[in-house]
Amino acid sequence: MFDLAPDHPFGITALPYGIFSVGGGPRRVGVRYGGYVLDACAVARRLRWSYADLLAGPVLNPLMAAGPDVWAAVRADLRDWLVADPDPALFTPLRDVDLHLPVEVADYVDFYAAEQHAVNAGRIFRPDGPALPPNWKHLPLGYHGRAGTVVVSGTPVTRPVGQFRDPDPVFGPTRRLDFEAEVGFVVGVPTAPGERVAVADFDAHVFGVVLVNDWSARDIQRWETAPLGPFLGKSFATSISAWVLPLAALDHARVAPPARDMPVLPYLSDDARAGLDIALTVTLAGHVITRPPFGVMYWTPAQQLAHLTVNGASLRTGDLFASGTVSGPDRDQWGSLLELSWNGRDPLTLPGGERRTFLADGDEVVITATAPGPDGGRVGLGEVRGTVAPART
Template identity: 50%
Template sequence: MQTTWVPGADASGYGADNLPYGVFAPPGSPPRVGVRVGEWVLDLAGALGDPAFDAPTLSPFMARGSTAWRATRAKVSGMLGAEKGRAAAEPHLVPLSRVELLQPFDVADYVVFQGAAEHAACEYSLLRPGAALPEAWYLQPAGRHGRAGAVAVSGTGIRRPVGQLAAPGEDPVLGCSEWVDVEAQLGFVVGVPTSPGRTVPVGDFAEHVFGVVLVQDWSARDIEEWESAPLGPLAGASFAASVSPWVVPTDALGAARFSGREQAPEPMAHLRRAADWGLRIGLEFAVNGGIVSRPPGALLYWTPDQLLAHLTGNGAALRTGDLFTSGAVSGGEPGEGGSLLELTAGGKEPLRLADGSVRSSIADGDRVDVGAWARGMGGGLIRLGEVGAPLRPAAG
């Protein structure tokens, strides 16, 4: 089905039923907000005359709330979808090849959940061989706080981290991590803040969450292993996260939504789903250009509305730009792991890459990329963008 008059846009996965937002810098001009359509960026400040888009971040627009989000989306979709809107939009289309893509929003807080039962079971079994996930994991989402300052836009090189390491029975030493891993994740971007003490019910998810980004959360498994008790990992899990430059509006994912994976035991009342926020999103996880896994987003145990309800359940306030993630998206079948931890059985079964080399972790010079797609409201596929970054040697 054709959704736009922009040539080739529908076939690219960036038609008028998608319209992800991003921040771009045209040649010789300051950064501003636009939406992607095919291989073009529509300059929203020029096309709509709205000063909120003449800014180097999406945050002012995101803070306006869902009524403004939907009105703007409808207006832009009309301009790009109907021939009568062409005269107003076409002068403000900038070729994607001529712009620099920047981080799309100011990250306020960063929280990583553990939304996939398969990934959680893999991590838990490494700590306690043969043990099953505890019942508590199925009663409320597990998560940890990250560092907002560690989040960088796709393409930014990641430095191999340094931290304390210790082999069994040996004294710890300070050194470079030798077990760097990446998790393929879905990220959810908060637009509308809350005041301290207020909780967000599961049914209010769409009123607070602006859209979805792809996330690569980097970790140093060996540093994590040493520092895991009693509070859990810090240095090994907070040094870097990469985000895609495009934020896909939640309204673009209507055709991808479903009730979500069955949950047993039933969650407590405040976490019970009120709407369909399971997401049939397919991911591709690649190392050095070769796909090593296709994690299925539909298998996430905890859906994002539940994650948000839990995140605010203690009264913690939301801020515009908060980013919370699903954790590694993983399935139980071969080739569905969302991290090298799973794909290599904890490093015991090295992964063979397309060029014939093998990896049990990410090596210096390797590039990791994650892409994703979903069914669009127009009947075709929409792309959720791509996120990728190279691993560089530790800073000298």
């Protein structure tokens, strides 16, 4: 039953946490192992682990708030138990469970950290001006999103309505609904107001990693983003994966960030292994359309967290911050339809002959990802999927 290959993406190296229920029963903390979900609380209570109550559910926040020593202890104990003699009675096939939003999201911040994405957007919207704004290589730009509309993978996304230009202001369903392939980071350990988190303290505060789809209504966004940042064009839905991969599972994925051609201020100085080599894949209507590489992100997650808190803004358990659209240098590595269709100028042709500039009702977008593991294997990050539902008019 549990004879997993050493390089299985959801084997002993991964062990992501989620919240599951069976048949409408209570929500509990689960750990994905192969094609099964392990009832982590049941194991902990049977073996009388001191932190069993942290695994009772219905969200991961109590475990996340407990800090790195507890995170390491839980992970080590689970791995030892799985290697020794796992009890099949404590596992449920993945197909038989319902998965829920794993985290009670406190605040949500989305960054703009991929140079290629920023360049592409600049060339699309400012063709006669500089591709990057003058501050882009000095600090990680971002915006505050809406925590209340963060939803778990599989939740349908209703096409938003709003105001945009055509060419005069009109009101109606967005005509330019888009996805953004991103990676998100979930905060466990909070800070007090006024406290700053140094780049070197990233691992002491961040519990784990999720995949993110920052759904975007480009026409609404374009009209309202003058002069302030995204608002209604982004706030209607942000999807995250049901599984939170512990940061420790990405030890073999740490790499050097891209070379920077401009010095940063001391509070943003990071080390030679601050990047993460995560390979994303995006499918639209069942077809792979792009493979964005997270390793190219100009601003690392540790720099993003340092900048988020440098003014003394406090962290709360459950804070989510996302990378912004992941886009690599090649066209088949761009992480949004805005780029892939060049704002609708160059329609994307799917294998069946259908063409897309932006998303149609009924389209399903699925983002998956893996990262290097030990001995040449890969570690899975789960998936984030969502299907576009028609607007409510």
